[in-house]
Amino acid sequence: MSNNQVFTHNNGELGLIVLESFRELGVKINEHIQQRRNVDDNFLLPVDEIRFSNGEGKVKLSESVRGKDIYILCDIGNHSCTYNMFGIENHKGPDEHFQDIKRTVSAIRGKAKRITVIMPLLYESRQHRRKGRESLDCALALQELERLGVQEILTFDAHDPNVQNAIPLLSFENLYPTYDILKTIIKEEKGIKIPKKDMLVISPDTGAMDRAIYYSSVLGVDVGLFYKRRDHSTIVNGKNPIVKHEYMGRDVENQDVLIVDDMIASGESVLDIAKELKLKKAKNVYVATTFAFFTEGLEKFQKYYDDNIITRVYSTNLTYISPELEKTEWFRPVDMSELLAIIINRLNREQSIAKFMDATYVIHELIRNEN
Known part of the structure; x- marks a missing residue:
């Protein structure tokens, strides 16, 4: 580690797997963590999201993740990501982004010490409860991540935070901006x-x-x-x-x-x-x-x-x-990159993020400083 500094990694060495949908914000988060730790280490792990010409896809990791504390970051609402399917430019929708999260967990193959999924826009968050004969997509998606071996899920301003009841044994943090x-x-x-x-x-x-x-x-x-x-x-x-x-x-x-x-x-x-x-x-x-x-x-x-x-x-x-x-x-x-960097940095060191769950005190400080 640079600058002769040694950090304890209770959950393993930090690794960020930033999917294409989150690339711009992921780079900022990496820079903020470098500044907080005063190191030059790059925490971003290379990842390839591959699409075949018929629309099928796969995710490939080119570095080992064994024993690392992995954070998968994805924006399921990013409609600007495109790929060619049968010669036509196709835009990725939420379903495809979520599928790439699952592919990434699959590519890790249980080698990481811990896997956290950061999905600021919670997948299918508006389909959180059943009203008649309809699908219950958000609950099913969370349960699927749990079955794949994800230990923690972080999201922001969930449409209904009660959806976490679908995964009572999994850590689910709902943050507010x-x-x-x-x-x-x-x-x-x-x-x-x-x-x-x-x-x-x-x-x-x-x-x-x-x-x-x-x-x-x-x-x-x-x-x-x-x-x-x-x-x-x-x-x-x-x-x-x-x-x-x-x-x-x-x-x-x-x-x-x-x-x-x-x-x-x-x-x-x-x-x-x-x-x-x-x-x-x-x-x-x-x-x-x-x-x-x-x-x-x-x-x-x-x-x-x-x-x-x-x-x-x-x-x-x-x-x-x-x-x-x-x-x-x-x-x-x-810009939310600094807050996300702080959250990831603290979780990697097994530090509490409780004070970031309730911003009342810092908001009052902000208003006092302005006046």
Whole structure:
């Protein structure tokens, strides 16, 4: 080891297997760990994700992993990864990314001392409970990783953390990016001084209420709620369409509002809520989310920004951010590489990560320092 420093590895020597979907963030994580340990060692292990012309694939490791503490990092939401199948460019979907995680565990062949899977966007997290005759994908996926020999799973802002009950004997850590998001907002929005009386946190639906209450409590501001009134007699794209968003909360006139949610898919709900808030004469509408997909493109968000309906959207880089999105004036990425590096570094040394599970204290410190 460089610089004549010796570290104890209770779980084995650290090894990062960063799949193609997580490559950019994985390189940053490796650099952060090098800085924290003051070493030049490269913790990234080479991995080949091979696709044959008929679409079948395999994963190949070119270095030994025997006795190492292995962390497999994958972004199952990265739709930019492509391969040729029957001469056609095909984009990897979540199913293929998850299959590559399993292939990687298979390639390790039980030689590692410990295997941890870091999947910030939990695979099939929206399919976490059964309502009638339908698949229970998230629970099945977690059980499959357990059977393959994975000892620990790390994810962020799981749609329903209770899904971990499917693997009661496996270590399952659900982390939240609240501190990093708020730190970025405070840094970027110079006009916001927290806590402030003319500010509210808004939950876009009843399911996100716990998240909104947490944001409001650490910020010391009020909370409001939008209730989604749906047409249960109709199903469009697998779900009941929203008829109207009903607001419950105090007056938002001349208030800065922060809408918080775990993900933005098409973004229709967020935009409808932003429009309702502006009709109620809200001052600025900010959106903070863990995962931003923009499955129906950026055009409508751009229009709402141009029309002064939304002020800014904040989202982590835990899932793929397109170059087009990064260039927009209304979007700001929240870099999570340092937190992930800290978590991996501590777990490798068998140190507790409990204080990173609840960010209340550091958020209060952040706000005190700003004021």
